Structure formats: structure tokens, C-alpha cells
Amino acid sequence: xxxxxxxxxxxxxxxxxxxxxxxxxxxxxxxxxxxxxxxxxxxxxxxxxxxxxxxxxxxxxxxxxxxxxxxxxxxxxxxxxxxxxxxxxxxxxxxxxxxxxxxxxxxxxxxxxxxxxxxxxxxxxxxxxxxxxxxxxxxxxxxxxxxxxxxxxxxxxxxxxxxxxxxxxxxxxxxxxxxxxxxxxxxxxxxxxxxxxxxxxxxxxxxxxxxxxxxxxxxxxxxxxxxxxxxxxxxxxxxxxxxxxxxxxxxxxxxxxxxxxxxxxxxxxxxxxxxxxxxxxxxxxxxxxxxxxxxxxxxxxxxx
Amino acid sequence: xxxxxxxxxxxxxxxxxxxxxxxxxxxxxxxxxxxxxxxxxxxxxxxxxxxxxxxxxxxxxxxxxxxxxxxxxxxxxxxxxxxxxxxxxxxxxxxxxxxxxxxxxxxxxxxxxxxxxxxxxxxxxxxxxxxxxxxxxxxxxxxxxxxxxxxxxxxxxxxxxxxxxxxxxxxxxxxxxxxxxxxxxxxxxxxxxxxxxxxxxxxxxxxxxxxxxxxxxxxxxxxxxxxxxxxxxxxxxxxxxxxxxxxxxxxxxxxxxxxxxxxxxxxxxxxxxxxxxxxxxxxxxxxxxxxxxxxxxxxxxxxxxxxxxxxxxxxxxxxxxxxxxxxxxxxxxxxxxxxxxxxxxxxxxxxxxx
Numbered sequence: 001x002x003x004x005x006x007x008x009x010x011x012x013x014x015x016x017x018x019x020x021x022x023x024x025x026x027x028x029x030x031x032x033x034x035x036x037x038x039x040x041x042x043x044x045x046x047x048x049x050x051x052x053x054x055x056x057x058x059x060x061x062x063x064x065x066x067x068x069x070x071x072x073x074x075x076x077x078x079x080x081x082x083x084x085x086x087x088x089x090x091x092x093x094x095x096x097x098x099x100x101x102x103x104x105x106x107x108x109x110x111x112x113x114x115x116x117x118x119x120x121x122x123x124x125x126x127x128x129x130x131x132x133x134x135x136x137x138x139x140x141x142x143x144x145x146x147x148x149x150x151x152x153x154x155x156x157x158x159x160x161x162x163x164x165x166x167x168x169x170x171x172x173x174x175x176x177x178x179x180x181x182x183x184x185x186x187x188x189x190x191x192x193x194x195x196x197x198x199x200x201x202x203x204x205x206x207x208x209x210x211x212x213x214x215x216x217x218x219x220x221x222x223x224x225x226x227x228x229x230x231x232x233x234x235x236x237x238x239x240x241x242x243x244x245x246x247x248x249x250x251x252x253x254x255x256x257x258x259x260x261x262x263x264x265x266x267x268x269x270x271x272x273x274x275x276x277x278x279x280x281x282x283x284x285x286x287x288x289x290x291x292x293x294x295x296x297x298x299x300x301x302x303x304x
Numbered sequence: 305x306x307x308x309x310x311x312x313x314x315x316x317x318x319x320x321x322x323x324x325x326x327x328x329x330x331x332x333x334x335x336x337x338x339x340x341x342x343x344x345x346x347x348x349x350x351x352x353x354x355x356x357x358x359x360x361x362x363x364x365x366x367x368x369x370x371x372x373x374x375x376x377x378x379x380x381x382x383x384x385x386x387x388x389x390x391x392x393x394x395x396x397x398x399x400x401x402x403x404x405x406x407x408x409x410x411x412x413x414x415x416x417x418x419x420x421x422x423x424x425x426x427x428x429x430x431x432x433x434x435x436x437x438x439x440x441x442x443x444x445x446x447x448x449x450x451x452x453x454x455x456x457x458x459x460x461x462x463x464x465x466x467x468x469x470x471x472x473x474x475x476x477x478x479x480x481x482x483x484x485x486x487x488x489x490x491x492x493x494x495x496x497x498x499x500x501x502x503x504x505x506x507x508x509x510x511x512x513x514x515x516x517x518x519x520x521x522x523x524x525x526x527x528x529x530x531x532x533x534x535x536x537x538x539x540x541x542x543x544x545x546x547x548x549x550x551x552x553x554x555x556x557x558x559x560x561x562x563x564x565x566x567x568x569x570x571x572x573x574x575x576x577x578x579x580x581x582x583x584x585x586x587x588x589x590x591x592x593x594x595x596x597x598x599x600x601x602x603x604x605x606x607x608x609x610x611x612x613x614x615x616x617x618x619x620x621x622x623x624x625x626x627x628x629x630x631x632x633x634x635x636x637x638x639x640x641x642x643x644x645x646x647x648x649x650x651x652x653x654x655x656x657x658x
Contacts, residue, residue, distance in 0.1 A: 033462065073648065083651035086401050086462045087598065091647040094595055098640025105635035106353040226466050233463065269478035276470045280453065283464075287457035299655075 002138055004254055009138075009146065010212065012243075012250030014039065014221075016149040017204030018228035019235070019242040020156050021197035025071075027160060027237055028193030029173035029186075029295045033089025034074045035201050036225025037096030042067035042202025044100040047209040047216035048107070051116040059118075059210050060145075060203065067202015068195050070096050075194040079187060082299035093225070101218045118214040121145065143211045145203065149243075152200070156239040169193055173293035176300055186300055201225070230279035234286065237293065245282075249275045331605045331654060338649035339603075339617075346642045350634055360634045367627025368620040376510030380581060382619030383511075384409065384573035384590065386518040388597035389615055390525050390608035391566030397529060397606055398562040399542035404450050404465025405570040406594025407472025408443040412571025413578040414476050415442025417484060417494050417585035420501035420578075428500045435501055436517075436575050443571015444564045446472055451563035455556050461563075469594065477587055484585060492587035503580035512580035518612075521569060525608035538562060570597065599643050602650050618643065 018039050022032035045066030050059030070092050078088040101113070108114035121143040129140040160166040169189055171179045176186035208224075209216050227249055235241030256271040347357035369375055388405040395402040419438035423431045450468050454461040479485070480492040503512040529535040541548040541558045549555055573593065578585055600618055604611035621643075625636035 031462075033466075077648050077652045081652040081655055083655050084401070086403070087602070088648070088651055090403055090595065090598060091644055091651060094599070094640065095644030095648065098637055098642075098644050101637035102349070102635050102641050105637060109633075111629055111633065111635060223470055226470070230463065230467060267478055267481055269474045269481060273471050273474045276467045276474075280459075280464065280467050280471075283459045283467075284453050284457040287459065 002134070004251075004258060005138055007254035007257060008247055008250035009142065010250070011253045012246040013146045013149050013211075014204040014207040014224055015228045015231060015246035015249060016243050017145075017152060017207060018201040018225055019232040019246055020149070020152045020239060021067075021071075021200030021204070022229055022232045023156060023160075023237050023239055023242060024169070024200065025194045025197035026232065026296055027173045027293055028169045028190045029176065029293055029298065030074070030078055030190055030194050031085035031089060031297050032194075032197060032229055032232070033086050034070060034092035034198070034225075035089075035228050036221055036223065037089075037093035038067040038070045038198040038201035039205035039208075039221045039225045039228075040093070040096045040100055040219065041070045041198075042205025043209040043220055044103070044205070044216050045202060046206030047116050047118065048103075050118050050210055056118075056121055056210055060206055063202045063206035063210070064199040065202075067205060068199035071195040071198020071201075072191075074198070075191040079190045079194060079300070085297050097219055100216070104216065104218070113216075113218065116215045118210065120214045121211040145207045145211050148203065149207075153239040153243050160239070170293070173295055176295055190300070201228075204228070227275060227279065230276075230283065234279065234282045236286075236291070248278065252278060334653045335603065335605060335650055338653050339646055341649045342642055342645035345645050346638060349641065350638065353634065355632055355634050360628050360632045360638075363631045364621070364624035364628040366624070367631075368624030370627075372508060373510050374623055376506070378616070378619040378623035379506075379509065379511035379515045380619075381622050382615040383514040383518050383580070384577050384593050385596045385600045385618055386515070386522060386612055386615035387573035387576065388566075388570040388593060389600035389604065390518075390522040390611045391569030392597045393601040393604060393606040393608050393611050394525050394529065394538070395562045395566045396601060397542045398538045398558055399545065400559050400562050401462050402447065402450070402465050402563060402566050403462055403594065403598055404447060404468050404472075405566070405573075405597040406590070406592070407465070407469035408446045408567045408570035409574035409577075409590040409593050409597075410476045411446040411472045412439040412443035412574030413585055413589060414479055414484070414574075415439045415571060416575030416578045417497070418442075418479075420497045421484065421494060423498075423501070431498070431501045432503065432579065435579055436572060439571045439575025439578075440568040441571070443574065444568040447563045447567020447570070448560075450567075451560050454563075455559060461559075473588075476585070480585060480587055486584075494585040497579070497583050501579060502583050503576065512576070514576035514580045517572070517576065518615075521572070522608045522612050525565075525569075529608060534561070570594070573597075596643070599647050602647055605654070 018035045022035050025032040042063040046059040046063035049062030050056050074088055074092045077083050078085045104113035123141045123143050126140040130136045160170060168179060168184050172186045172189040179186040179189060205221060208220055231245035231249060232242045235245045252274045256268060259271055350357040350360050368378055388409055392402060392405055416435040416439035420431060420435040450464045453459055453464045477492055480494060484494045486493055486495045503514055505512055537553040537558055540551060541553060541555055545555055574590055577590060582589055596618060600611050600614040603614035621639045625639040628634050629636040
């Protein structure tokens, strides 16, 4: 059972980070369909940075830069040029898939992607707390980026709910005119939010390459960005609820991995559908009850 | 005094903002400029990797159109993009952002394979039409599910279609692992279809007849869009939901129609690919096709008939990319970068300022 929950947390970690970034972007009024591409670039940056320098920290830094770069592209096209957010995000995902595949092959100088083998980040047991029976091994023996994801929930909740900048960001997503009236520029707020979203989602991608797999493979995020997007909407743009939604997706996937032990008469493909079907079902049940940020998806007027 | 809201607007799905793409005069020029910009940026990427961009593009062009065989390959590549892309363009015209073509194509391939492999022994000349109809029905079913959730529960169509993509791909894998699969093949594929179910080849080219179907479908969509009352309603709904609702058009019926139509075309794209190229259903046979469909829809200025040259362009790029990789050593993934950049430039260059 502990193993199962541990696996759920492990699988949920990249989703949680991406969802946190996505909340930042969507609360500021920009749909975060580009999460997938931001994660993928982050996973690529993490692997390449750590491979080139031998330092996981440098890998993490490059992951943030790469993710933020995709975020900036989305910000320029969707916020600056006021193109459709959804299609722009989708396009950013295609660009990220192409760029990462291309650069992996350029780095090796040939037709095949370069081989990167990293030692996945080891768990950091928290002294004292890790020794608590049951709870200790479950909550306090995780690799570093998992703690970062959990701390990130608190940080984001504090930022959005208790700081002036967080208030301005939320206003940009609810009523950009108000932001303008208060003397700030909604255009800058939104662009900053989307770029920051890219950086945070990039860390989410780095969880995959640095902490879990130890290398980069083409398209390794395989839809996790879209799951993160679904979970933050299901969670109604609340960081803690998003974390729980991600954990639910993690549990579904962990269940799939252990299904053979349970010996259920269902094929693994059907079980793999579960996260997507759950997401659809929850979205459908919430339906009109889920109130989006009022100005989400709406372009800023041209004079702002 | 309260403003009277037409009933259909109240019950229809929420529109956050319709796709604000400029579609008027000068759009072709802007798209050409966007393509040139993306080619120049990609050339810079090639130069950074230490290769001569000009040599790379020459190799790409030769590989794409150097021989009738190569042109046939490019036509085959372009076919599913044109079928699915013209449907996506039609949806975008209606203001419905259907990005579920990826799943609809895969499920359509499943439909074609299911019919072709289970066809009884009578009337062998009916196998191909029946399989294509099966493909279109399966595709329409898949987009219909999306439309039902979107309209019935007011969930944004982008989310519904995106999530259903994953389910659709898994559904194909499930079918291949079970009833449709070839036992002991080592990976997920169906048995080879009987020869009678293969699409005819075009004379002189290595292309199947699917491209002709696709051209006819795109032309028919274009005529529907511009020359029929239904097409007029679609265009009004795409420009302004309010205007359409006040004019008495039913937004939900228009959304249903656009979704089913584009789903059927995407399904057909999958069916044509299965019957024309692989002659069996293979796991991941259409990976990325749905997103290519969005690419060519934008590249074709969301005008179904103009999607044809756009799809051909992308088909040629892809057909040439492998020989570019072989001869110059520039990774063929560059083509995906070119596609992504082109879309971004087009999106930025064609926003409607209203």
C-alpha cells in the first residue's frame, strides 16, 4: 500500500508542477494549452544541461530557461499579437516537439539522437521525520523536486491570495480594465505570467528527465501537459485542489502499473484510458458549475 | 429594461472568444510571408548546426519532387492532411476549435480495418466503399461524442477533443491487442487486408487514389461554405455567435453539423491511410496527423480548398526531409520545427483586429 501511494506521488509530481504553472497562466487570463510543450522543453533542458555540465542544478536551471522560452513564445503570440490562446498553445507544443527532436540529433552530429545517461536524483530523506513509521517513508523520503512541487503549492497559494502582485495577476484574468485603471499594464502582467508558467512547467519536465528517467527521449511527456491542464481546471484553479487532482491521476496510473498483481480481467489499455475518462467525467459533471476566470481567453483591447 | 437574449444563445455552449483569424484581402500574402519567415528561421537553425542551409533545402526539394515516385510519396503524405485539414478548417470557420482530429483519424482507421477485415465473401467490389464509409462513421462517432459532451455539459471543445484523442488512440491499441490484432506479430497490428480492400493506385505515380477523394471533399466543403445557406450560417456563427443567434440560426445545431462533418472527414483520412498505404491497421499509424491537420488548416487560411496547396506543401516537406537527412545530415525533425514556426508566424500575422 505504501509502495502504491509512493508511486502515485512519484507520477503526480511532474503533473503538479505543470499544473502550478498553468494556474499562474490561466489566473492571468491565458489558456495554458502550451503546458505540454513547456514540459517537453524543460525535460530536454534538464537532461542536456545536466549532461553538459555534470550538475543537476545546472540542468534544472536550463530546464527553467527552456520552459520559459516556450512560455515567452506563447506570450508574444497569444498575448502580444492576441492570437487564439488554444491554437497558439497547441502550436507551441508542435514547435517544442520538433525543436527537441531536432536538437537532440544535432547534438550528436548525426541522424540519431545523442545518448544521455544520467543518474536519477536520489531521494533526500528528511532527518527525523523520515523515521516516523508509515508516514515517514511515504511523505519524507522523496527526491528533491518532489518537495519543490509540494512547497510550490503553498508558495503559489500565498502568492495568489496574499500578495499585491498576486492580486494584480488575478485581476488581469478577471478584469484587465481594472488592472489598467490601477496603473499596472495587463499586457505585461499576462506576458510575465505565461513566461513564468513556462519556467515552472519546465521544472515539471525536468522531474521526468532528471529525477525519474535519467535521459531525454522524443515526446517523453506523452500528454502529461494536457493531463495537468485538465487537473487544474477540475481543481478550479486552486493550487491545493490541483495537487489532489494530480495525485488522483497519479493513483490511476500507479494502479495500472500494479494491475497484474491484482489480476483484474481488464486489459491495460482500458486502464490507461482511466485518467482521461476521469478527467472528462469530472469536467462534464462540473460543467457549467466551474466558473472560469472571467476574462480568460479574451484578448486585450488593442490600446492596452 | 432587460435585454432579450435569444433562447439559443442561453443554452448553447459558452463562447470564450471565437477564433479571430483574418480571412479577407491580403491574407495570402501574409501567409506567404509567414512561410518565408519560418524557412529563414529554420535556415538559421541549420546553419547553427554546422550545415549549409541552401544545400539542405536543395536536397529537401530534390527529395520531395525529384522523381514521379517521390511526388507520389508526397501526394500520399498530403492526402490525410488534406482530408482532415479541410474538415478542421470548416470547423474553425464555424468558430468551433476541434483539435480532436488526431483521435478521429485513428478511430477512423479502426473503422476501415474493422469493415475490411470482416467483409463477407459477397460483392467484393463493395469492400472499399464500405470500408471508407465505416471509417467516416467511426470518425463522426468520435467527434459526435465530443460534441455531445461539449454542448450538453458546456465543457470547452478544446479540452474535450484533446482528452478524447488519448482515449481514441488507446481504443485502437485495445482493438489491436484483442479482436483485430494479428496473433504473434510481436507488435500491435492487424492481419494484412485482402487485396480487394486496397485503394487503387493512380496511373504513373506511386500514389493511391485518396488524394483525388480529398480534393473532391475539399472542393465540396468550399462550395458548401460559400454557396449554400448552411455555409452562410456557419460563417455567421464563426464571426459572431450573437449575430447568428439573433438571425435565428441554432448554434448547437451548427456546432453539431461542423463537428460531425469534420469528424467524418478525419475518419476518412484514417481509412484512406489504412486502405491505401499500410493495408493493415498498425498502432500509431497516424501519430501527429491530427495536429498536422490544424497546421494545414491555418496554412490554408481556413479555406477548405486552399488547404489543398497547404497540405501538398507539408506533404512535400515531409517527403523530402528524409533524403535531406540522408544526404546532408540535417535531422528530418527540422520539418516539424518549420511547421511549428510557420503556424506561429501565421497566427501572429493573421489576427483579426476587431
